[in-house]
Amino acid sequence: MKNSRIWAWLTMLAGATYFFLPLIATLEFSLRMRRGEYSLDAYRVVLADPRFRDTFSYSVVVAVFTILLGVLLVVPTAYWIRLKLPKMRPVVEFITLLPLIIPAIVIVFGYIRMYGSNSVLPFLSNQRGTDLLLIIGYATLALPYMYRAVDTGLRTIDVRTLTEAAQILGAGWATIIGRIILPNVLIAVLSGAFLTFAIVIGEFTMAALLNAPAFGPYLQLMGANRAYEPAALAVISFAITWGCMSLIQYLSRYAPKSATTPQH
Amino acid sequence: MTNMAAASGPAPQRLRLPLAWVGIVPFLLFALLFLILPTLNLVIGAFQDNSGAFSLASIYELWNNPKIVAAYWISIKISAISALLGALAGFFIALAIVRGGLAPWVRSATLTFSGVASNFAGVPLAFSFLATMGRLGLVTVFLRDVLGIDIYRSGFNPLNSWGLIIVYLFFQIPLMVVIITPAIDGLKREWSEAAATLGASNAQFWRMVALPVLWPSLLGTFILLFANAFGAIATAYAFTGSSLNIVPILLYAQIRGDVLYNPHLGYALAFGMIVITGLANVFYIWLRMRSERWLK
Amino acid sequence: MADTFLSIKDVSKSFGPVQVVKNFNLDIDKGEFVSFLGPSGCGKTTMLRMVAGFEEPTSGTIMIGDQDVTHLKPNQRNIGMVFQAYALFPNLTVKQNIGFGLKVAGAPKAEIDERVQEMLEIIKLPQFGDRYPFQLSGGQQQRIALARAIAVKPQVLLLDEPLSALDAKIRVSLRDEIRSIQRKLGITTIFVTHDQEEALSMSDRIVVMHDGKAEQIGTPFDIYNHPATRFAANFVGTLNVLDARVADPKKGLVLIGDDKVEVGSEINLSAHAKDSVVALALRPEAVSVGKRKGRDSSVTGTIADVHFLGSVIRIRAKVAGANLLVDTFNDPDQAPPRRGDKVALSFAAKDLLLLND
Numbered sequence: 062m063k064n065s066r067i068w069a070w071l072t073m074l075a076g077a078t079y080f081f082l083p084l085i086a087t088l089e090f091s092l093r094m095r096r097g098e099y100s101l102d103a104y105r106v107v108l109a110d111p112r113f114r115d116t117f118s119y120s121v122v123v124a125v126f127t128i129l130l131g132v133l134l135v136v137p138t139a140y141w142i143r144l145k146l147p148k149m150r151p152v153v154e155f156i157t158l159l160p161l162i163i164p165a166i167v168i169v170f171g172y173i174r175m176y177g178s179n180s181v182l183p184f185l186s187n188q189r190g191t192d193l194l195l196i197i198g199y200a201t202l203a204l205p206y207m208y209r210a211v212d213t214g215l216r217t218i219d220v221r222t223l224t225e226a227a228q229i230l231g232a233g234w235a236t237i238i239g240r241i242i243l244p245n246v247l248i249a250v251l252s253g254a255f256l257t258f259a260i261v262i263g264e265f266t267m268a269a270l271l272n273a274p275a276f277g278p279y280l281q282l283m284g285a286n287r288a289y290e291p292a293a294l295a296v297i298s299f300a301i302t303w304g305c306m307s308l309i310q311y312l313s314r315y316a317p318k319s320a321t322t323p324q325h
Numbered sequence: 326m327t328n329m330a331a332a333s334g335p336a337p338q339r340l341r342l343p344l345a346w347v348g349i350v351p352f353l354l355f356a357l358l359f360l361i362l363p364t365l366n367l368v369i370g371a372f373q374d375n376s377g378a379f380s381l382a383s384i385y386e387l388w389n390n391p392k393i394v395a396a397y398w399i400s401i402k403i404s405a406i407s408a409l410l411g412a413l414a415g416f417f418i419a420l421a422i423v424r425g426g427l428a429p430w431v432r433s434a435t436l437t438f439s440g441v442a443s444n445f446a447g448v449p450l451a452f453s454f455l456a457t458m459g460r461l462g463l464v465t466v467f468l469r470d471v472l473g474i475d476i477y478r479s480g481f482n483p484l485n486s487w488g489l490i491i492v493y494l495f496f497q498i499p500l501m502v503v504i505i506t507p508a509i510d511g512l513k514r515e516w517s518e519a520a521a522t523l524g525a526s527n528a529q530f531w532r533m534v535a536l537p538v539l540w541p542s543l544l545g546t547f548i549l550l551f552a553n554a555f556g557a558i559a560t561a562y563a564f565t566g567s568s569l570n571i572v573p574i575l576l577y578a579q580i581r582g583d584v585l586y587n588p589h590l591g592y593a594l595a596f597g598m599i600v601i602t603g604l605a606n607v608f609y610i611w612l613r614m615r616s617e618r619w620l621k
Numbered sequence: 622m623a624d625t626f627l628s629i630k631d632v633s634k635s636f637g638p639v640q641v642v643k644n645f646n647l648d649i650d651k652g653e654f655v656s657f658l659g660p661s662g663c664g665k666t667t668m669l670r671m672v673a674g675f676e677e678p679t680s681g682t683i684m685i686g687d688q689d690v691t692h693l694k695p696n697q698r699n700i701g702m703v704f705q706a707y708a709l710f711p712n713l714t715v716k717q718n719i720g721f722g723l724k725v726a727g728a729p730k731a732e733i734d735e736r737v738q739e740m741l742e743i744i745k746l747p748q749f750g751d752r753y754p755f756q757l758s759g760g761q762q763q764r765i766a767l768a769r770a771i772a773v774k775p776q777v778l779l780l781d782e783p784l785s786a787l788d789a790k791i792r793v794s795l796r797d798e799i800r801s802i803q804r805k806l807g808i809t810t811i812f813v814t815h816d817q818e819e820a821l822s823m824s825d826r827i828v829v830m831h832d833g834k835a836e837q838i839g840t841p842f843d844i845y846n847h848p849a850t851r852f853a854a855n856f857v858g859t860l861n862v863l864d865a866r867v868a869d870p871k872k873g874l875v876l877i878g879d880d881k882v883e884v885g886s887e888i889n890l891s892a893h894a895k896d897s898v899v900a901l902a903l904r905p906e907a908v909s910v911g912k913r914k915g916r917d918s919s920v921t922g923t924i925a926d927v928h929f930l931g932s933v934i935r936i937r938a939k940v941a942g943a944n945l946l947v948d949t950f951n952d953p954d955q956a957p958p959r960r961g962d963k964v965a966l967s968f969a970a971k972d973l974l975l976l977n978d
């Protein structure tokens with residue numbers, strides 16, 4: 062038994078080295094802009110850059126709309142499947158797995174071919190349409206995660222039994238959805254939302270191919286032309302991702318636990 | 326008279342079905358318009374020529390064009406190696422946190438970090454590794470000034486396959502850790518205790534019970550890692566520019582500027598990607614169903 | 622003892638500041654079936670795991686035969702163990718599970734096959750050899766787990782609440798099966814349970830455990846009829862506890878409600894002051910409704926509930942504000958009493974137990 066602990070520590074040490082070294086290196090590199098001393102110059106340049114502010118705010122707005130679209134799409138569907146159409150579950154679950162199977166670059170390629178200026182739904186003929194298509198594309202990419210988060214949340218609270226119990230006690234649909242479903246599902250929805258946010262902020266492929274003024278392509282542009290600013294951007298990016306994940310972890314503590322499964 | 330009686334019979338039944346389906350129509354419509362049809366469109370395009378007639382020419386081109394074959398080969402190689410190394414490293418780390426007898430905070434910290442790291446892909450990740458292993462990177466400088474090893478002089482080139490593999494491991498390993506940890510949790514403590522009372526050493530237990538129980542999960546997750554790497558482009562593009570010709574980058578260039586002088590070839594490329602990632606995921610799902618049966 | 626095979630001497634176990642097993646002493650004879658009986662958290666499973674080798678005692682020694690096994694690893698002790706959760710290896714067939722221990726020891730295939738077949742006959746599942754655990758019921762899995770444990774002919778057999786996860790009916794039939802197999806093979810056995818009926822019906826001796834200590838060690842008959850502490854009395858079988866006010870400590874007279882009762886000669890009340898309250902206990906079967914020959918003491922009570930269970934009639938009476946449970950056999954010539962009847966409840970003075978806490 063003692064032997065295994067030594068091996069475990071060695072493994073963790075090796076892993077920690079591999080993972081922390083690049084993060085430390087990036088941080089260190091980002092502080093090196095001013096010759097000879099450490100400074101926050103790279104960060105100052107980046108944050109003052111109007112392109113940073115423009116693309117970052119664009120991506121944030123897109124992310125918010127993506128989350129809205131995702132929630133509107135997923136929550137009613139997940140609830141409906143659990144309650145009224147359990148037989149369709151395998152079909153819906155398969156569909157939510159498709160974005161993991163079909164790479165993002167193929168999806169956006171499909172959009173370009175299908176929604177160009179001479180198609181029935183000419184999304185790409187103007188800027189607004191392109192923005193809309195980007196939001197749709199991101200909602201598609203985030204679909205697996207959003208659906209799994211909401212579905213797990215509904216399963217934990219055993220939505221079907223709760224709804225039936227409420228109906229027997231005389232509750233109408235508004236009460237059921239407003240007082241039973243929504244509060245319990247809120248935490249799951251927020252988890253899905255933060256994950257979506259993390260995905261959208263740094264996304265490159267779809268934004269670049271649709272020529273959208275998003276954060277991802279901006280990052281790539283900086284990488285091609287500058288030395289120290291990209292490192293600062295990477296640190297900022299990592300901090301945002303970390304923030305989102307931590308919020309999800311924090312929220313999961315407040316998620317309603319199942320009332321029926323006995324805790325050991 | 327009889328016609329009317331017959332006509333009024335089945336009518337109420339036909340009305341009942343659509344109501345239940347109304348709830349998921351928006352979802353199905355969305356999936357159809359923005360997931361299924363665009364993909365099918367590409368697939369069909371792969372089997373057409375410029376006049377719209379059925380043609381296998383583009384598909385043949387996949388095999389015959391040396392540039393494309395090379396791209397697929399490199400992609401498969403990078404994906405397979407990063408998946409294999411990622412799976413092995415991730416497996417050992419997961420073992421360490423579940424059965425290594427470490428303090429409980431190590432496990433939760435590792436899982437949290439893995440959740441973050443597996444999502445930290447794309448352009449910022451490439452930047453991080455350039456800051457580490459690039460010409461002015463921390464590790465490069467350290468090795469040169471402190472240990473006297475100039476890795477660039479000895480032929481290290483981060484822009485080749487191995488550079489990308491090392492970068493990919495940054496999200497492959499955490500993905501493995503996150504997915505395989507529940508499977509290792511599923512190895513009941515009583516199994517190893519029962520094996521011990523029956524006289525088995527630790528190695529015998531792993532060889533005869535634990536690894537056989539785990540191998541569907543291990544293999545399945547390896548395949549998932551493979552598919553994950555195969556479809557990734559952002560990291561590669563930011564790390565190597567377009568100098569490393571993996572399939573996604575080739576496809577990217579093709580979408581942007583038809584470098585292959587044949588749009589249908591682009592569709593064929595996409596089709597090839599879908600086939601590979603699709604097959605991989607089918608295997609993954611099949612293996613996962615098998616392992617769930619045992620770990621019930 | 623010349624016949625002692627398993628010896629546990631002064632064993633204590635602490636996890637950090639918490640002591641879970643306190644100074645445990647026990648000598649088990651070869652072929653004996655001993656139960657560790659107690660509620661959750663009493664330390665019985667920890668003690669078993671120390672015999673198995675999964676925990677190391679903080680102090681004390683464990684000897685099996687002539688060998689000090691206190692610090693030996695579990696896979697060096699040649700013991701068999703059956704777990705509450707069956708723990709059959711899911712990737713192996715029934716035959717492969719049973720033969721696992723022999724395979725690990727390097728026995729030749731022919732020997733393994735023969736022994737496995739023998740085991741399948743003993744547990745009466747000869748046609749299940751090629752099935753997988755997930756295809757079997759809980760009871761079947763547990764029998765196979767037992768076969769797997771004894772296939773290697775262990776010196777000691779340990780069972781950790783093996784029946785707790787099973788349905789009531791299977792529990793009873795498996796109880797008998799385990800005991801008869803154990804008797805036939807003569808393996809020294811320790812059986813951990815929280816179910817007193819299991820312990821009473823299966824064991825040669827019982828160790829009643831409470832709060833890390835062995836409160837009482839004895840045969841089922843001894844422990845049931847002469848419990849040493851209030852806990853042992855309460856945990857093993859049903860016990861009626863009556864508060865009695867001491868009327869005359871020297872003569873052994875107490876007042877239960879308004880009734881004067883003389884305690885039997887085994888109970889010495891001289892240490893108790895007059896008018897102090899003592900706890901007296903009676904087993905349900907020691908009480909009768911109405912007069913009975915040989916049961917000269919009595920108290921008055923009111924019938925609160927009558928449960929006709931067929932051969933046994935379980936009556937709950939209220940005596941001086943407390944519940945008194947009475948078990949009588951069914952008598953076709955005598956109707957059971959009715960709710961609300963005021964009756965005399967008689968018992969023999971010698972059946973009274975004094976509980977010291």
